[in-house]
Amino acid sequence: MDNRKTRILVVDDEEIVRESMAGWLEKDGYTVATAPDGPTAVERLRAEPWSILLVDLKMPGMDGLGVLEEARKLRPDAVVVIMTAYATVDTAVTAMKMGAFDYLVKPFDPEELSLLTQKIVAQQALARENILLRKVLKREYRFRDLLSNSPKMHAVFDLARVAARSHSTILVQGESGTGKELLARAIHVESPRSTGPFVAVSCAALTETLLESELFGHEKGAFTGAVSRRKGKFEAAHGGTLFLDEIGDVSPKLQLDLLRVLEERRFSRVGGTESIQVDVRIIAATNRDLKKALEDGRFREDLYYRLNVIPITLPPLRQRREDLPLLVEHFLEHLGVELGRKLEAVSAEGMRLLTAHDWPGNVRELRNVLERAAVVASGPILDVADLGLLEVHTEERQGSEGLASLEEVERRHIAEVLRRTGGNVSHAARILGIDRVTLYSKIKRYELRKEPESGT
Numbered sequence: 001m002d003n004r005k006t007r008i009l010v011v012d013d014e015e016i017v018r019e020s021m022a023g024w025l026e027k028d029g030y031t032v033a034t035a036p037d038g039p040t041a042v043e044r045l046r047a048e049p050w051s052i053l054l055v056d057l058k059m060p061g062m063d064g065l066g067v068l069e070e071a072r073k074l075r076p077d078a079v080v081v082i083m084t085a086y087a088t089v090d091t092a093v094t095a096m097k098m099g100a101f102d103y104l105v106k107p108f109d110p111e112e113l114s115l116l117t118q119k120i121v122a123q124q125a126l127a128r129e130n131i132l133l134r135k136v137l138k139r140e141y142r143f144r145d146l147l148s149n150s151p152k153m154h155a156v157f158d159l160a161r162v163a164a165r166s167h168s169t170i171l172v173q174g175e176s177g178t179g180k181e182l183l184a185r186a187i188h189v190e191s192p193r194s195t196g197p198f199v200a201v202s203c204a205a206l207t208e209t210l211l212e213s214e215l216f217g218h219e220k221g222a223f224t225g226a227v228s229r230r231k232g233k234f235e236a237a238h239g240g241t242l243f244l245d246e247i248g249d250v251s252p253k254l255q256l257d258l259l260r261v262l263e264e265r266r267f268s269r270v271g272g273t274e275s276i277q278v279d280v281r282i283i284a285a286t287n288r289d290l291k292k293a294l295e296d297g298r299f300r301e302d303l304y305y306r307l308n309v310i311p312i313t314l315p316p317l318r319q320r321r322e323d324l325p326l327l328v329e330h331f332l333e334h335l336g337v338e339l340g341r342k343l344e345a346v347s348a349e350g351m352r353l354l355t356a357h358d359w360p361g362n363v364r365e366l367r368n369v370l371e372r373a374a375v376v377a378s379g380p381i382l383d384v385a386d387l388g389l390l391e392v393h394t395e396e397r398q399g400s401e402g403l404a405s406l407e408e409v410e411r412r413h414i415a416e417v418l419r420r421t422g423g424n425v426s427h428a429a430r431i432l433g434i435d436r437v438t439l440y441s442k443i444k445r446y447e448l449r450k451e452p453e454s455g456t
């Protein structure tokens, strides 16, 4: 280590002490400056960075403890050593309590000073290394844009990293808002196909005919309105990744078409005869229980096995509550930039509420809750009132007796959100972080009546 990078400030009212100490330290190769009194020292502290401060305790005007106090504020990283000719236990303890690193009893010899500074420099190097190490570790908390602190998610990241290197089809399952699309994109970026396109198709958004032409393209005149030939998403994704989102919603006819493409890696455009071959890696995703859809005969078993080559399941947020602090920090940082405001944290009580909440809309719901809270909060700390979450199950948290089931909590939470939004399903769905269709099905399942829009 190059000692010149260690900047030491000697503060003493006696010139002879300043001069001799500076001489000794310079001989060890450090960069040294001196100050004859407290105010001059504080001025230099403000102006330049320092690694070590050697401060005399007794000085006229501002004493050593005063300088120490200022140093803690101005240069919290700098190490302060108090020098005193009157080594009483009291002053030493006070100095240490105030954050001094050590104290030297005057008179001391060059050897003693040299050893102490070496010790400090070594510890500072270690502290720097720790910060670096923590940064490296933090990087392991993420897979591209996905962050997590939970072992369950780390297992998912490991699997995804391995899967990314292969060309196999991947089936991502998980509740709404758990990060399925984010994961699919991350896998693409980590794969050898990253220079190729990533093409996403939502299979739930279109009618059967439209989805068919969206996926496979069509020839001119294939159907009314097909005024020209159009390439489909399979062709667009050539050399890259095709993300088939909400695959559980695909109609039986299209399930058969997809099965053929997966088996033969070729297809023809709607209304065409030419057989087209493409090189695409397929990642499919669904928030439905596909196993159940198989049993009910709504999803083809052969297609399921073609898709389920590498299954990856994202756990819901309520099963990894340890992710909350990390995700909160992450979203607050982003929201702060977006809103041009400093957002520091969620209050302790607020965090308690977030931890108790059930998150039916998972990470997306969390982001929405924080976004709304950030907008209504007046300061940099988001508090309980800003979060707008409801303490629906306080009584159940007391003991295991009378604990509510997840479904019961979800039912009550949805009922309360509907009540507060005056039965506005779109608004309620946004707050819950789920889509309207999902909310309608839950309203039906839980037999919740929508509150009327007004008091009628």
Ligand SMILES: Nc1ncnc2c1ncn2[C@@H]1O[C@H](COP(=O)(O)OP(=O)(O)OP(=O)(O)O)[C@@H](O)[C@H]1O
Pocket: 145, 146, 147, 148, 174, 175, 176, 177, 178, 179, 180, 181, 182, 183, 286, 287, 330, 363, 364, 367
């Ligand atoms: N682990 C995570 N770290 C950071 N952000 C996340 C994480 N998981 C999800 N998000 C964010 O949450 C939101 C929802 O994620 P995404 O759209 O990938 O969910 P999804 O599973 O596809 O949901 P849906 O089934 O409703 O389509 C996005 O804004 C995404 O950036």
Ligand SMILES: [Mg+2]
Pocket: 180, 181, 245
């Ligand atoms: Mg999605």
